[in-house]
Amino acid sequence: MSGAPEYLYDDDPQPLHAGPGRSRRGLLVALGVGTVAVAVGAVVALPLLQGTGSEQATQVADVFSRALAAGDAETAWGLLCEDEQDRLAPGDVAGEYLRPGTPTVGAPVRGTGDERTEQVPVSWDDGGAVTTVELTVVPEDGAKVCGLS
Template identity: 55%
Template sequence: MTQGPFLYDDDPAPLHTGEARNRNGTLIALITATVVVALLMVGGMVLFKGTAGDQAEEVAGVFTAALAAGDTETAYGLICDSERGRITPDELAGEYLQPGDPEVTGSRGDRVDGEPVRYVQVRWADGGSTATTELTVVPEGGTKVCGTAAAG
């Protein structure tokens, strides 16, 4: 040990000399702030990304517009994996395209085998005639089109 004169000959003063303080208010404020931030993040996701219905209708609109414009590359990028295994890009228009201009008219949600599914109605207007189809849209690494049927 070292010997010799020291600058301070006294022992250090105790750090906690007072009575312990109750910090329940701080804990409650911290937990409340965490809950508020979580709720704001969820609200922000809905605000910026839209609801599941909005996303499904947007994808269906882009998909049908790309098909109508002859852009099979974009449309093929918006179909699910099971459809990619079933059809080629060249067969895509024959499977999904109807005569006329596509217009998304609405959607409804459902669950199939416990998974969420949206059915998006598309009206194809060609002069005086119209056809209505229903696209099946699923969340699969993003929102993807995974089938079509004549709407009834």
């Protein structure tokens, strides 16, 4: 063998790199700005998709009271906060919260205290005899009913 390697096409080998790389600073800035834009968009869109705290409290109170009126204790128990679920068995929820008649949910009122609670009035109309109770709704993995006030 001779000292010089033989090449198939009699060309010298090409250099491994064609030259100095281009700056990707603009691409990195665009990715950063895009990430921030997506994060801000998600924060703005979340209340639009899930509803405000008051809307969630009203919906939970409505589903909770309708489930009680329909005799669906499991659904009602699932909408209770952890403390109430620990305190009550699913069969005991109706005895604590159910009133005679048809439930109508009113507009929630912001509660007082450190936690962001909502007091949601529920009127039970039993042929003209109306009983009104206020459900305490707390934000706990979504809105949850956490007692009467």
